[in-house]
Amino acid sequence: MTATEESEDTETRYDFGGDEFVYVELSAAMSLPVHFRSLAITRRLGEEAIAGVEEICPSNASYMVRVDPDRLHPRDLVRELQRIESEVGDLSDDLTVATRIVDVPIMLNDPWTHEVLMKFRDRHQDPTGTDLDYGARINGYDSTEAFIDALAASPYLVTMMGFVPGLPWCFQLVPRERQVEVPKYVRPRTETPERAFGFGGAFAVIYPVKGAGGYQLFGSAPAPIFDGEQRLPDFAENDSVVFFKHGDVINYRRVDRDEYDDVRAQVDAGTWRYSYRELEFSPSRFLADPDGTNASMKEVLYG
């Protein structure tokens, strides 16, 4: 009954999302090597510009292709994708990604997400505490404060964009044993504040707009990541309504209420700009020396 087709030499799953999508899962589990391999495959697919491939959506440990089945049979597309996967092979040492490292202020344990999360305890794994307390406990931290420190200690890589326009899925650039992992809510909330900082699975996100959501709520970002009218210069100058791009490196920097309010005032005045620097990211160099690579990226950002 399922349309799953296994590729011969790996565990990659190729499947059909109805008549217009092909879904490719390189691994059920998230890891940086898997993500970088999916990145290499989707880049190659884009370069090949195959007729009938309407859109390529890279994601964490998988990717999705929207296909026009009237021009390209989804089964033929799967054959092309399998060919590309075998040609790309394992992660190449000389793969580098032109990216930016961005300073993103964040207020953790903020009043706005706290108010909302308390309204939805009946949909949460632990109705008695807060999302931060729960995250600290199941990840083995002694205190909520120590957990908060870990969340902001190392930069994150944007490994997927979507949900709603501009939302970045961010995977922390630390070895597996230091990664935070939490479940999504048992049932999604019907409400999430605009610019909420959430966490689900092994991913941090900022919600661009208010709306439904299933991630644990840990904080709030003062600066927008979606600007539908391109009012702020970061958006107007790039002629885009979204700020982040797939492959960006984000350094979440803890701010207090005063700095939060100061950024909000700059946003209201239309003068807010993100601070960021361009750099070349080398996945293989990062995997060999995560902390050293993070330190040098922060050095580029903060001087």
Add this chain to the structure above:
Amino acid sequence: MSVIVKDPGLETTVQDTGRLGYYSIGFPPSGALDSFAYHVGNALVGNEPGAAALEAVYLGPTLEFTQDTVIAVTGAEIPAFIDGEEIPIWESVAVSSGSVLSFGQLRAGARPYVAVAGGIDVPLYYGSRSTYTLVGIGGFEGRALRAGDELAIGSEARDPRAGRRVDPGDVPEHPATAEVHLLVGLHSYRLTPESLERFTGTDWKVTPDANRVGYRFRGAELEFVPREQPFGAGSDPANVTDCGYPVGSVQVPGGVEPIVLLQDAVTGGGYATLGTVVSVDRAKLAQTKTGDKVRFVPVDLDGALAVRQERLAALDRIRSALA
């Protein structure tokens, strides 16, 4: 040269074929939910295929036209009136400057469409005139219509003509239980085989939580296969490592309320999906309302493509007959 909204109805929006090409940064396609009714409406009034039209839900809007033009009502089965006199639906009708279009009570279906010769002329936003209210972009000021809004009508009608009529045999029916085709897959292996069978064997009831973002259903409980969760997914059995969601995919957070994602849905997330409704069948879902029943009929890829071809061929045939 415009349409004045006297009464907006419940949630009436400007829609076209949708905003394609930005899925990878999180823009859902938006666009008319019942693409069949939308396309036939444009063909009736002699528009180019992508012209923007109005999509209403449950309650039709009251609209005044400030020019002589040609309109057509398609989609849900609903009495429509020009200046109080009933007009046929699925048929193009001439209206005079100052005329008012109004609607009676919905008889069947959920979403009426109003096509106007020349199309509704709102600015293009990322290549489309479709309204996406979740973030407030596209359409008329990024929102559903309100009383007093004045919508411009485009001037590029190809061949506006009253009296074009869809063959009654081509007008979709609104059966008590809608049947939509489902290509099972994606993360369907997360559900027990009994639950998957229960999913396709159940007449699901549309809950009040049913809109352009998605439809939630009730009718049975589904169980996940116990497993040690892969890293990155989160510990809940309904969780998977976050991935893209095809438009039309079905997820079951908590196992109790399956959700079918529609044109304004989120583009990705971390709940297990059990399959995808065939694209042309989203039009059928769009005409179901709270309390209606829906049954998901499993098909394989070849079956899904056959359903698609059949529906698109019917649309082509109807368009040719109306040209």
